[in-house]
Amino acid sequence: MASSEQGPVRPKVAFLGPHSSYSHQATKSVFSENDWELSPTVTIKEIFDVVQSGDAKAGVVPFENSTHGTVNFTLDALADRQGIYNSLIVTGEIYLDVHHFLLGRRKEPGDAEKPEAAEAETVEPETAEPEAAEPETAEPETTPSNTKSQPLTSLSHITRIYSHPQAFGQTSAFVSAHLPGIETVETSSTSRAAQLAAADPTGASAAIAGEIAAATTGLDVLAADIQDRDDNTTRFLVIFREDGDADVLPHDLYVPYAARKGDLTLEELTGLQRSMFKSLLRFTVPHDTPGALADVLDCFRTAELNLTSINSLPSLERPFRYLFFVEFEGDRPGRTDGSGDAVRAAYEGIAKAAKSWKKLGTWMKQRD
């Protein structure tokens, strides 16, 4: 590693900033600040740009949330319709349990009420549930959902909330129960939202963000744990240049490379089951061929490879043509111990059934 007078030059890992975002927390959980310079960006696209250009060695991007679904900014960059991120691959995943907080300024005695406060306060949280009738076939709810979070203080002075669109999507029950009809302003990240709320001298702005953003901005916690579901989790992907020097990566991110290069001992290699890895593919299908999508998916069934996610985005070639993304439990086909055979068979089938396709990476699975 190169050195300077200030000490060794650490490679950069880019994440959606500013500091105290959930992306920052996810990045810190895997990339040690002794070995890496954690480098904030303003947009997710910029993370792809700096890793592609080599300015950053690795990038951490939010991919999906267990409550609100896919992060479209990331999927859009992975779609790479202009072919500008050709050298990028996914080399890891990071899970983060996401607990949202409402941050703002506590109302001081004598502060002015907002005009509609009286009306807002008559809304009972219990009656603010969506009114749509349950479909007759609905299963009883078996997983935890958050109906108990209450404000820690009066919210009657709050007239606007800032947050990232994903965070709004993960806290809709609390917002509609306690701040019905409030103005919501979307920001590039939750930590940026906290900065904007802190910059409002009237104290009428709040932000939905992580608890550590309260410490970095000096805002008060107005409500804690306001996510709709207690099991709210975001999965991030680590992106890297395919021709990058993988030796610098943290151990779990390095393993798939080591396996490919033969840098693992036979004992280490045989300990790694195919199901410990996940891979991501992007593909298009011949639009006019009936069942073409089913044909591609059938390649996974035939090879007995378990799919773990499927997404689609407009291809933008022509209206209503799509790009598909599929993740599955499985390694690269190059495994010499025979476990690569199923993946190889699936890829041979996909090469025939798809119009175009690209492998976007293989990494070690971090949760089941």
Ligand SMILES: O=C(O)C(=O)C[C@]1(C(=O)O)C=C[C@@H](O)C=C1
């Ligand atoms: O806004 C942040 O703090 C982010 O790191 C982005 C992001 C996302 O895009 O999903 C990350 C985790 C949470 O799901 C909410 C927001």
